[in-house]
Amino acid sequence: DAGVIQSPRHEVTEMGQEVTLRCKPISGHDYLFWYRQTMMRGLELLIYFNNNVPIDDSGMPEDRFSAKMPNASFSTLKIQPSEPRDSAVYFCASSSPGIGQYFGPGTRLTVT
């Protein structure tokens, strides 16, 4: 298995633009997580899904952030409109009961 796949790996955009981050979990994993990592705030859980259903989105910072999981092999995290303070590395992770979470390579987002 290729592991968790994320795209793009780097994204540079201007303030106000829409940003869409993509994730393909490990096949067979039924949990998917979105995290944000910054120097100031560390690693924060934004939202997680179980069997494609959002379970807890209490970590989503604002209404500008939304996440979807239309099927077991794909999820998106969208920011609209983006702001400079959204600049961070966004990680997707997947897991199954009884095993740890496996992280993707991350998307480094820069909003200017």
Added chain:
Amino acid sequence: GENVEQHPSTLSVQEGDSAVIKCTYSDSASNYFPWYKQELGKRPQLIIDIRSNVGEKKDQRIAVTLNKTAKHFSLHITETQPEDSAVYFCAASKGNNDMRFGAGTRLTVKP
């Protein structure tokens, strides 16, 4: 909700020495405690985990201990090597879902 505290924030050791990182958690219902290693510019990688029905777990040079009564758990690395240099994160969760991470410990192993 769960709150995880991690100490120290930075740790420098001489190659061959041992390193210990400690974490405390607040939610007594937490039952899963993984440790992640993150090298510069890379993703966090799971290196070892422990569940609440176990007090200690070892994997080669790495060991984790858990004290449920005191709500703290620790990572022990023996015979440290320069390639052990990284940021280490502890985490706690109920099951494997709503995971909360510590702030991280930057470990430097000096040759």
